[in-house]
Amino acid sequence: MTKTFKLLIAAIALIFTASVIAIILGMKKSDSTDVEIVQNNKIIYRLDLSKEENRTIRVKSSDGGWNDIKIENGEISIIDADCPDKTCVKTGILRSESVPIVCLPHKLVIRFADRENK
Structure with a gap:
């Protein structure tokens, strides 16, 4: 694997992880009534x-x-x-x-x- 390909995979993994975290935090049930x-x-x-x-x-x-x-x-x-x-x-x-x-x-x-x- 080339260095560019490894960086691309790392960037995609980082974006995916950040997206999942944002979705989880955005869907957190509110404490407010x-x-x-x-x-x-x-x-x-x-x-x-x-x-x-x-x-x-x-x-x-x-x-x-x-x-x-x-x-x-x-x-x-x-x-x-x-x-x-x-x-x-x-x-x-x-x-x-x-x-x-x-x-x-x-x-x-x-x-x-x-x-x-x-």
Whole structure:
């Protein structure tokens, strides 16, 4: 093996390892139970999931669309929406601070709230 080939393999291994670490850290479950439901860059709900009862909230958008948000056992997710691709529904339960639930057609975001903004 040539020196260039060895360096190439080492660089690929380093990039792969860094990528795996970044994915693991990015998917780490959040310790926070405070969430915000944001639409059109405005907070419409701020909830503490540890204190919320199981319920479903329908959020309507200005274009007539809607998202059904389910809170159950201290977890939050979008269970139904009238958007065409339903990416927000497929996202599942909000688990990570770095990966919010987003519905682009309805300009809706569900994310963990910053503790300093309380």
